Structure formats: structure tokens, C-alpha cells
Amino acid sequence: MNRRIGMVTLALVLAVGAAANGTPVAAAEPARAIFAGGCFWCVEAAFDAVPGVIATNPGYIGGTVPDPTYDQVSAGGTGHAEAVEVRYDPERTSYPQLLAVFWRNIDPHDAGGQFCDHGNPYRSAIFAVDAEQRRLAEESRHALANSGLLSAPIATEITDAGAFYPAEEYHRDYYLKNPARYKFYRWNCGRDQRLNTVWGKIGKLPFEVN
Numbered sequence: 001m002n003r004r005i006g007m008v009t010l011a012l013v014l015a016v017g018a019a020a021n022g023t024p025v026a027a028a029e030p031a032r033a034i035f036a037g038g039c040f041w042c043v044e045a046a047f048d049a050v051p052g053v054i055a056t057n058p059g060y061i062g063g064t065v066p067d068p069t070y071d072q073v074s075a076g077g078t079g080h081a082e083a084v085e086v087r088y089d090p091e092r093t094s095y096p097q098l099l100a101v102f103w104r105n106i107d108p109h110d111a112g113g114q115f116c117d118h119g120n121p122y123r124s125a126i127f128a129v130d131a132e133q134r135r136l137a138e139e140s141r142h143a144l145a146n147s148g149l150l151s152a153p154i155a156t157e158i159t160d161a162g163a164f165y166p167a168e169e170y171h172r173d174y175y176l177k178n179p180a181r182y183k184f185y186r187w188n189c190g191r192d193q194r195l196n197t198v199w200g201k202i203g204k205l206p207f208e209v210n
Helices: 007-015 040-048 070-075 095-104 131-145 179-189 191-199
Strands: 031-037 053-061 081-088 124-128 157-160 164-166
Touching: 031 040, 031 095, 040 053, 040 081, 040 095, 040 179, 081 124, 081 164, 095 131, 095 191, 124 131, 131 157, 179 191
Parallel strands: 124 157
Antiparallel strands: 031 081, 031 124, 053 081, 053 164
16 A cells, blocks of 8 residues: 655644544654665665654755756766655654664665665665764664674765755655566665675664664
């Protein structure tokens, strides 16, 4: 099922909640996180499967050109990375839990892209939207780097989030709208094969919460 919720609908859904006596009360505001892990179709699919994630939005971040297009970003001249903006309910999931999902869906050793997608637009990165997210992200990277679980140094960058530009409409929910093409791309890219090599024998991550 398509889990994307229009922002108007989302605002209405989250505006009120039902108190025990039936009186509407203010609900928790959705939180925001941004992750880059190569092809944003695959990153979006990973986070859509997380309970507590309300909506995901593929787009571009980390560059210098306003309102970039996919062609501009993929050509490598804008400095942007393909990324996914995640809106989530902090009462149902936490940022450390999202970090665990992120790490398990990337190759943290690859400094030149991700899987079959090479170049700066496909780099892995955590774009922190505030100081607390940056602290938690850096703690997670440090914990992984010192855990002895990984076979090589971590190349994933952590930086403060700047302007996020939504991608073209046809990229949104691509894995749902074009399942055969998506599965063919993902298999040929070797994403799952490499993820199994990096993470397959690793249990709970050192910073992971229950």
C-alpha cells in the first residue's frame, strides 16, 4: 500500500488526538530526518517499512545549485546527493532506531558511491537537522567504528542539513509504481548481495535500542 500522505492530510491527522475522555488533544508533531544511501528508490523502500514512519520523500541535498533536476544531480555538477526525507512519529520510533535502519541499508566502506552507482551524487551521508541528531549520528558512527564488527573504515559522512529539494514526481514511490523495474535494478546493482556481505552476520548494533 502506498504510505505517502499528502501534507494537508498529514496535518489534519496529526492536529488532534483522542484523549481518554474523548476530548481532542494536540498530537505529537512529526519529526524529520534525512539520509543518503545511494539510489533513493532503495532508501525510500527501506524506511517505508519502519513502523512509526509516516511519510518519505526522495530528493536532493548537500549541493550548491537551487532547485536541481535529476539530470543535473546525476551528472555530478551540483554537489547534491540523492537522499530521502523521513517524517516519523517520535512516539512510535526514535532517531537511533532510524540510524540503525540507515546503517544496515548502506555499504559504509564505499567512499565512491553506493553499490553499482558511482560518484558524489550517490555517496552515503547523514544530514542532521539539529544538534541532537548530529550528536546521535556521530555517536552511532563512532560506536560502529570501534565495535570490531566492520571489516574496513567507515566512509559515510555526517553533516548539517541544508536545503532539501524534492525529486521529480516519477521518483516518488518508484518501487511501488514500477515493481518489476525496481527489482531488476536492485538485483543487477548488487545491493542486497553486498548488504548481506557487510551486515549479514552482525546482530544488534552497539548503539541500537530495543
